Amino acid sequence: MKKVCIVGLGYIGLPTAIVAAQAGLKVVGIDIKEEIVDCINRCCPVIKEPEIVEKLQEVLTTKNFYAATVYEPADYFIIAVPTPFTPDKKADLSYVYAAASSIAGVLKKGDTVILESTVPVGTTKTVAQFLATKTGLSVGADFFVAHCPERVLPGNIFQELKVNDRIIGGIDRGSTQHVASFYEYFVSGDLYLTTAETAEMAKLVENSYRDVNVAFAHQVASMAQTVGIDPYELIDLANKHPRVKILRPTCGVGGHCLAVDPWFLVETFPEQSKLLKAAREINDAKPFEVLARISAKVAQWEASHHTKTCRVLLLGVTYKADVDDLRESPALEIARQLIKENQVELLVCEPNVQSRILEQHIGKRSITLEEGIDAADIVVCLVAHTPFKALDKKTFAHKKVIDCCGLLYMPNKQVFSGQQFFGAASQDQKTPQQSIKGIWFGQSHTEREETP
Ligand code: SAJ
Numbered sequence: 001m002k003k004v005c006i007v008g009l010g011y012i013g014l015p016t017a018i019v020a021a022q023a024g025l026k027v028v029g030i031d032i033k034e035e036i037v038d039c040i041n042r043c044c045p046v047i048k049e050p051e052i053v054e055k056l057q058e059v060l061t062t063k064n065f066y067a068a069t070v071y072e073p074a075d076y077f078i079i080a081v082p083t084p085f086t087p088d089k090k091a092d093l094s095y096v097y098a099a100a101s102s103i104a105g106v107l108k109k110g111d112t113v114i115l116e117s118t119v120p121v122g123t124t125k126t127v128a129q130f131l132a133t134k135t136g137l138s139v140g141a142d143f144f145v146a147h148c149p150e151r152v153l154p155g156n157i158f159q160e161l162k163v164n165d166r167i168i169g170g171i172d173r174g175s176t177q178h179v180a181s182f183y184e185y186f187v188s189g190d191l192y193l194t195t196a197e198t199a200e201m202a203k204l205v206e207n208s209y210r211d212v213n214v215a216f217a218h219q220v221a222s223m224a225q226t227v228g229i230d231p232y233e234l235i236d237l238a239n240k241h242p243r244v245k246i247l248r249p250t251c252g253v254g255g256h257c258l259a260v261d262p263w264f265l266v267e268t269f270p271e272q273s274k275l276l277k278a279a280r281e282i283n284d285a286k287p288f289e290v291l292a293r294i295s296a297k298v299a300q301w302e303a304s305h306h307t308k309t310c311r312v313l314l315l316g317v318t319y320k321a322d323v324d325d326l327r328e329s330p331a332l333e334i335a336r337q338l339i340k341e342n343q344v345e346l347l348v349c350e351p352n353v354q355s356r357i358l359e360q361h362i363g364k365r366s367i368t369l370e371e372g373i374d375a376a377d378i379v380v381c382l383v384a385h386t387p388f389k390a391l392d393k394k395t396f397a398h399k400k401v402i403d404c405c406g407l408l409y410m411p412n413k414q415v416f417s418g419q420q421f422f423g424a425a426s427q428d429q430k431t432p433q434q435s436i437k438g439i440w441f442g443q444s445h446t447e448r449e450e451t452p
Contacts, residue, residue: 131143139175313348348364
């Protein structure tokens with residue numbers, strides 16, 4: 001049975017280890033943090049992902065998987081460690097090289113090393129040379145190296161790990177072949193073979209494409225709002241065009257991917273990446289726009305309530321809906337800033353993050369939705385988590401609301417039918433007026449108090 005050593009038991013490494021173990025490979029997962037390794041071996045993963053506990057239990061029981069802090073010899077090594085950026089927006093590859101250094105200690109002839117972490121163009125080749133120098137082995141002859149970027153969407157990782165197409169870019173043809181045969185164990189999607197540099201750049205381009213499109217949505221929202229148009233209704237209507245698909249404005253862009261990856265292209269191609277840089281700046285500015293709206297609303301509230309501090313409830317602080325991940329979260333940044341300014345009494349409702357963890361980040365525990373809405377003077381909808389979406393919109397009826405994620409937007413499904421309109425109008429004044437509102441004039445100024 002082939003053995004795999006997966007380095008980095010985070011959002012990508014752990015699910016990949018589980019899927020590989022389910023496919024019949026012998027997998028050891030390596031993490032530098034002992035507490036993470038202990039938790040995983042006790043089947044208490046620290047990351048949240050649908051079905052992760054059941055699947056982890058299964059592979060621990062079959063003994064096809066276990067976690068450790070010490071590297072072991074294996075046939076395949078997968079590097080799935082974080083690649084953050086430095087304060088001056090340059091890729092920080094220290095975790096990649098630390099992993100490569102430890103792999104070099106156990107690497108032997110015939111082994112394959114796969115770099116899954118997102119990296120600037122050219123990194124895979126440099127890592128391969130680094131391994132060759134450290135081990136004295138010859139890359140392409142004694143061992144094989146390729147980049148195979150992960151492409152899964154948090155919240156749907158187990159499905160996407162198997163069905164998504166993968167790009168495999170070896171530092172030479174032999175490496176590409178070796179790595180492709182590895183992914184055949186568990187990927188049902190197509191495996192596209194190319195060079196290491198093309199694979200690296202494809203990943204960066206994919207996420208930059210999405211970042212640029214979110215920035216477009218954010219600019220549309222800002223323009224619309226300036227003239228009192230509901231951006232969610234506007235975008236909904238524009239998207240009725242068969243070739244238009246504008247994304248959804250939120251309180252910013254977060255996570256470890258979109259907010260980071262475009263900078264790796266900007267670093268390598270400063271002259272040819274102006275649009276990417278502008279998009280990054282637009283998305284990074286979004287939380288400050290939201291903070292300005294909150295300040296304005298609080299000032300309005302204070303003008304009519306002289307006696308007490310305004311209570312502001314934030315709904316959601318993770319980087320996007322229905323995940324527990326706080327990395328690069330614009331909503332969390334908004335919370336931090338409000339705490340720092342100390343002008344309001346801040347309440348936070350975040351059902352996806354344990355209160356203890358939230359407290360470590362912002363010194364505040366999460367309160368329940370009911371408590372929060374009851375106590376709040378102003379509700380700020382930051383992240384459209386499913387339990388928030390399930391709320392009866394009437395819950396917000398007597399609240400001042402700033403909706404930054406389209407939580408309160410109700411798409412009007414009615415489509416004008418001349419017969420219905422004219423026919424109904426002559427019989428019943430009330431019914432046609434309600435339906436006309438959605439069809440002709442939209443619902444922007446009547447149904448929702450405020451948008452981002
Ligand atoms: N966002 C919006 N509006 C949208 C869509 C997203 O504001 O319409 C925001 C989200 O709220 C979030 C951020 O963008 O803050 C990123 O969310 P996301 O769902 O677009 O992406 P990630 O970072 O969770 O995952 C991305 C995915 N890449 C693409 O869709 C091109 C995923 O497939 C990658 O595997 C992942 O990055 C990665 O690891 O690179």
